[in-house]
Amino acid sequence: MTTDNELLRPHAEQLYAAELEALTRNDSSARPASWLLSPSAVVTYLLGGSLDDGTVITPKYIGPRRIMEVAVATLATDRALLLLGVPGTAKTWVSEHLSAAISGTSTLLVQGTAGTPEEAIRYGWNYARLIAEGPSTEALVPSPIMIAMQQGKIARLEELTRIPSDVQDALITILSEKTLPVPELGMEVQATKGFSVIATANDRDRGVNDLSSALRRRFNTVVLPLPASADEEVSIVTQRVAALGKTLELPDLPTAADEIRRVVTVFRELRSGVTEDGRAKVKTPSGTLSTAEAISVITHGIAMSAHFGDGVLRPADVAAGIAGAVIKDPSADAVVWTEYLESVVRERADWADFYRAARSALS
Numbered sequence: 510m511t512t513d514n515e516l517l518r519p520h521a522e523q524l525y526a527a528e529l530e531a532l533t534r535n536d537s538s539a540r541p542a543s544w545l546l547s548p549s550a551v552v553t554y555l556l557g558g559s560l561d562d563g564t565v566i567t568p569k570y571i572g573p574r575r576i577m578e579v580a581v582a583t584l585a586t587d588r589a590l591l592l593l594g595v596p597g598t599a600k601t602w603v604s605e606h607l608s609a610a611i612s613g614t615s616t617l618l619v620q621g622t623a624g625t626p627e628e629a630i631r632y633g634w635n636y637a638r639l640i641a642e643g644p645s646t647e648a649l650v651p652s653p654i655m656i657a658m659q660q661g662k663i664a665r666l667e668e669l670t671r672i673p674s675d676v677q678d679a680l681i682t683i684l685s686e687k688t689l690p691v692p693e694l695g696m697e698v699q700a701t702k703g704f705s706v707i708a709t710a711n712d713r714d715r716g717v718n719d720l721s722s723a724l725r726r727r728f729n730t731v732v733l734p735l736p737a738s739a740d741e742e743v744s745i746v747t748q749r750v751a752a753l754g755k756t757l758e759l760p761d762l763p764t765a766a767d768e769i770r771r772v773v774t775v776f777r778e779l780r781s782g783v784t785e786d787g788r789a790k791v792k793t794p795s796g797t798l799s800t801a802e803a804i805s806v807i808t809h810g811i812a813m814s815a816h817f818g819d820g821v822l823r824p825a826d827v828a829a830g831i832a833g834a835v836i837k838d839p840s841a842d843a844v845v846w847t848e849y850l851e852s853v854v855r856e857r858a859d860w861a862d863f864y865r866a867a868r869s870a871l872s
């Protein structure tokens with residue numbers, strides 16, 4: 510048996526089992542049918558807080574409370590939830606935590622791709638049994654969505670807009686009638702209370718407008734915004750880096766806070782096309798430079814410094830990672846990055862080390 514702490518990436522419900530248990534114990538508000546927690550306790554789980562018995566709940570999502578309230582309230586109605594936003598705005602992350610807190614499992618998951626077949630949404634067959642015994646409930650292989658319907662749980666559908674539209678249509682009956690017909694067996698599966706779907710979709714992929722209006726009406730769309738301020742983004746990165754570092758068993762390094770601030774500043778300036786003081790315009794690169802990438806750059810820098818450096822997070826440990834995140838298109842983005850280094854970074858007296866490291870990472 511593997512224990513939870515040997516897992517490379519435990520599920521939210523495993524990692525935060527103690528918090529979820531404490532929330533259940535302290536939760537006196539009404540719960541919708543088959544929910545493990547009340548809606549307000551789910552929001553506390555997501556945003557953090559402290560409970561009556563003193564248990565501290567760590568924040569998972571950093572951002573406006575209202576957005577999480579709308580998301581949770583949606584799941585308590587008969588509409589499904591669509592989390593929409595640019596890459597790296599925690600859509601997948603929030604979907605995992607919501608389903609863990611509400612249903613106790615985040616694993617009823619369908620990954621949407623251009624090749625997602627209808628079976629992934631409805632059901633498939635165990636062909637050996639189908640051929641040997643003919644169609645039977647034993648030969649039927651339920652999709653995660655079918656299981657969620659039967660058990661009254663939340664199913665997750667990642668990257669909804671990547672799924673071909675005829676396959677998306679399979680969702681309409683499920684979401685409007687709350688049933689899934691199985692004509693081969695002359696039966697249907699009716700969803701039990703608690704069933705819902707959380708879908709995620711990315712602004713940069715094929716638009717949400719490509720969703721049929723029939724399907725779009727079954728979802729309540731909640732847009733997850735980019736972090737509102739630099740401070741907010743710094744705190745998201747700091748917190749996630751610390752949590753990831755713990756699972757990856759990376760050491761805490763001195764000066765990580767300075768480098769996090771710098772990476773966030775660089776990302777925000779390039780993203781918005783203007784320097785923090787509002788004085789100078791800068792060109793924006795082709796990629797999104799998401800918060801998620803800032804987290805990876807710092808985590809990678811810490812690994813570099815811990816294993817190959819002097820155990821202090823130095824500009825050189827993050828410079829190559831930043832360049833890699835910025836330069837997605839080798840020609841156009843390299844120009845953007847070089848211009849930014851020369852016109853902005855070089856002018857900042859306290860960024861001299863970073864300027865040198867970034868220049869030498871380029872050559």
Ligand SMILES: Nc1ncnc2c1ncn2[C@@H]1O[C@H](COP(=O)(O)OP(=O)(O)OP(=O)(O)O)[C@@H](O)[C@H]1O
Pocket residue numbers: 569570571572594595596597598599600601602603709710711736745749800801804
């Ligand atoms: N507002 C936020 N609060 C907490 N964590 C955040 C926030 N924004 C981003 N993150 C972190 O960023 C990482 C990536 O998020 P996630 O994979 O959920 O993004 P996504 O929106 O699904 O992106 P994609 O569109 O590329 O699938 C997660 O580790 C998450 O913790």
Ligand SMILES: [Mg+2]
Pocket residue numbers: 600601602709
């Ligand atoms: Mg995602």
